[in-house]
Every structure is written in structure tokens, then in C-alpha cells.
Amino acid sequence: MQKKLRLRFKLLIGGTAVVVLAAAVAIAANMLKTPKPRQIDGQVEVLQYSVQVQQRGKVLEIRVKEGDYVEVGDTLALYRTDDTPMPEDATLELLATTLHPYRTGNRNVDRAYGRWQQAKSAEEQAERIYNDVQQKFMNGKAPASLRDNVFTEYKTLQVQALSLKADYEKALHNLKTEKSNSKGPQIIAIVTKVEGEVSEIVVKRGEQLSANNTLMSIALLDNLWGSIAVTRNEKMQFKEGDTIQVYCKPFNMSVPMRVSGFKANFDFLDPNNYKRGNEGAQTWEMQLRPVYKVEGLRPGMQLSIGVRADEET
Numbered sequence: 441m442q443k444k445l446r447l448r449f450k451l452l453i454g455g456t457a458v459v460v461l462a463a464a465v466a467i468a469a470n471m472l473k474t475p476k477p478r479q480i481d482g483q484v485e486v487l488q489y490s491v492q493v494q495q496r497g498k499v500l501e502i503r504v505k506e507g508d509y510v511e512v513g514d515t516l517a518l519y520r521t522d523d524t525p526m527p528e529d530a531t532l533e534l535l536a537t538t539l540h541p542y543r544t545g546n547r548n549v550d551r552a553y554g555r556w557q558q559a560k561s562a563e564e565q566a567e568r569i570y571n572d573v574q575q576k577f578m579n580g581k582a583p584a585s586l587r588d589n590v591f592t593e594y595k596t597l598q599v600q601a602l603s604l605k606a607d608y609e610k611a612l613h614n615l616k617t618e619k620s621n622s623k624g625p626q627i628i629a630i631v632t633k634v635e636g637e638v639s640e641i642v643v644k645r646g647e648q649l650s651a652n653n654t655l656m657s658i659a660l661l662d663n664l665w666g667s668i669a670v671t672r673n674e675k676m677q678f679k680e681g682d683t684i685q686v687y688c689k690p691f692n693m694s695v696p697m698r699v700s701g702f703k704a705n706f707d708f709l710d711p712n713n714y715k716r717g718n719e720g721a722q723t724w725e726m727q728l729r730p731v732y733k734v735e736g737l738r739p740g741m742q743l744s745i746g747v748r749a750d751e752e753t
Contacts, residue, residue, distance in 0.1 A: 479687075479744045482668030482726075486659045486739040487592070489599060489634045492652050497521040499647045499655075500627065508638045510658065512602065516638075517630045517655060549615050552608040559601040566594040584681050585701035588729060595663055603633040636660045639739065659739055666697055666728035666743045674747050675702060675724050686728060689742040697728035 501518040504510060573590045576582035639659040643649065666686060670678075678684070678699050685694040703725040730737065 477746050477748055479746055480668060480670065480674065482666055482743045482745075484664055484737055484739050484741040484743060485667045486639075486661060486664040487595075488639060489636065489658045489660055491516060491630065491632065491655045491658065493519060493630070493649050493655055494651060495521045496650050497625075497648075499643050499645055499649065502641060502643070502645055504638050504641075504656075506638050506641055509636070510632045510638060511635050512606075512633060514632050515629045516632055518627060519630050520625055520627050522625060548611045549608070552604070552611040556601065556604040556608045559597065559604045563594070563597040563601040566590075566597045570594040584698065588700045588727075592663065595660070599634055599660070606631070606633045630655065632658065634658055634660060636662075637738075661738075664730075664737060664739065665700065666730075668726045668728065668743060668745060669705065669723050670702075670726050670747075672722050672724075675726070677747055678726065683731060684728075684745060687744040688734075688737070689744065691734075691736070691741075695734055695737075696731040698731055700727045700729045702726055 498520045499517060500520055503515050503517055510516070570587075570590045570593075573582050573587050577584065577587040636658040639657050641656040642654055643656070649655075680699055680701055682699045683696055684699065686697045687693075688695050705723045705725055728743075
């Protein structure tokens with residue numbers, strides 16, 4: 441009797457072990473078969489403002505370094521001009537004279553005033569358009585991408601207006617101090633017309649520059665976004681207006697960002713992009729805007745988002 445009980449017990453244990461082993465094998469096989477989510481990387485980008493010299497001359501001193509935060513009116517460099525006269529433009533001169541309510545009779549001042557007024561008018565019109573689109577966006581009648589594009593255009597025109605206003609004020613100051621009539625080389629201070637962070641200095645002390653050469657670039661930190669390249673199948677997982685968590689590696693934290701739009705990185709008219717097996721050539725730049733301002737976010741910082749592997753090609 442005891443032998444039969446022991447035999448039954450052994451058979452029960454053996455059967456249970458087989459069932460457990462089979463279940464473990466099934467679970468392991470299912471885990472291997474199920475694709476794992478993966479990460480795709482991108483980076484932070486920002487609108488750059490290029491500081492250029494208007495006359496030939498020599499860089500005497502650079503007063504900022506890369507990474508410095510500058511405000512409107514800060515001195516960036518000292519520059520000695522070669523006193524190269526600016527080309528005259530009869531059309532612009534006539535236009536400036538017409539727009540200036542208090543004509544000074546000085547070409548530089550009148551022309552600078554006319555350009556500033558034109559830019560100011562364009563800025564005001566862009567602001568009205570942005571406010572209108574913003575209201576439509578709040579009411580759900582306009583896409584986020586349109587609102588962001590209009591906002592970028594408005595900020596660009598705003599920067600131009602500030603730049604031309606500074607040019608006018610400088611010309612007026614030169615007129616009052618009779619510097620505008622001075623002859624020969626002049627030492628001038630190059631001041632910033634925008635607020636932001638010095639991202640790149642492309643010249644060195646003592647370097648000789650030509651007209652319209654770039655001195656440095658300033659990152660406009662109020663206008664930054666994330667950029668991540670996605671394939672067609674990855675793109676289908678997102679839509680404009682979605683708010684997603686984006687991992688920022690330098691901060692070791694997730695930042696909420698809104699999908700503001702997609703920009704194709706391929707030519708829609710090229711038939712080679714649509715050939716079977718060549719779908720990988722079709723990629724888009726997905727642009728992401730921070731939901732709120734993140735202190736310390738800078739261009740070039742690595743960003744990552746998760747995508748479902750079952751959506752891959």
C-alpha cells in the first residue's frame with residue numbers, strides 16, 4: 441500500500457514539474473517573440489542670430505566668450521574700421537525721406553529711420569496675425585504647427601525691428617556728436633541687438649574682416665525646440681498636438697514636450713524614395729516644443745523618446 445502511495449506521489453510531482461517547465465518555456469518563448477520598445481535619439485536646436493560687421497576693418501578685442509549670456513546693448517567687441525563708405529541707394533534714400541516725419545537732412549540717419557519704420561510696421565502686422573492665430577488655436581480652429589510657424593515669423597521680425605532701431609539710434613547719436621562726418625579709420629564698439637547666449641565666436645583678435653563677415657552667433661534661447669528623425673512607421677505613432685515625455689540625457693530627467701510638426705527629409709518627387717525596399721529613405725524631422733520653459737536647456741543636448749517596436753518596418 442505504501443509503495444503505491446509513494447508511486448502516486450512521485451507521478452504527481454513529476455507531472456507538476458513537467459507542467460511548470462512547459463509554462464516557463466512558453467513564457468520565455470513569448471518574451472523572446474514579443475518585440476521590445478526601443479529609444480530613438482535627437483537633440484535640442486535653437487534659432488541663431490548672426491552678428492556681422494558692415495565695413496572692412498580689424499578686430500581689436502573680443503569682450504565675450506562662448507557661453508556668455510548677453511543682453512541688448514552689451515559690448516561684444518572693439519573694431520577698427522577702414523572707413524569704407526557705404527554704397528548709396530537713391531530709392532532707399534527717397535523712401536526714408538518720405539517716411540521720416542522729422543527729416544534731419546543726414547543720409548545715414550534718415551535712411552536708418554525709414555528702415556526701422558518699415559520693420560516696425562512688419563512686426564506689428566505679424567503680431568496681429570499671431571494673436572489671431574493664437575486665439576483660433578485656443579478655440580481648436582488652428583493647428584499647433586501653424587501657430588508655431590507664425591510665432592517664429594513674428595519673433596524674427598521683432599529681432600529685425602530691434603536691430604534696425606539700434607542702427608537708427610546709433611546713426612542719430614553719431615550725428616549729434618559729429619562722428620558721422622569724421623574721416624579716416626574709426627574705433628567702434630560692436631554691441632548686441634538681441635538677448636541670448638553666445639554660441640559661437642568665429643573670429644580672433646587681430647583678424648582682418650571684409651564687409652558682411654560674421655563675427656559671432658547668438659542663440660535666442662526663447663526660441664528652442666527638440667528635433668528627432670523618425671521613419672514613416674515611427675511617425676504614425678505621433679500626431680501634431682500630442683504631449684509626450686522626452687528624456688533629456690544631460691539632466692537625467694523627462695521633460696514634457698508637444699509635437700509641433702513634421703518636416704520631410706526627402707524629396708517627394710523622387711520616385712526612388714517609393715521603390716519597394718527603399719522605405720528607409722523616407723524620414724521626417726519631428727519637432728517638439730517644451731510645454732514650459734526649462735532652465736538650462738541648451739542646443740546640442742541629447743533627447744530620447746520611446747517607440748513601439750511592433751510599428752517598425
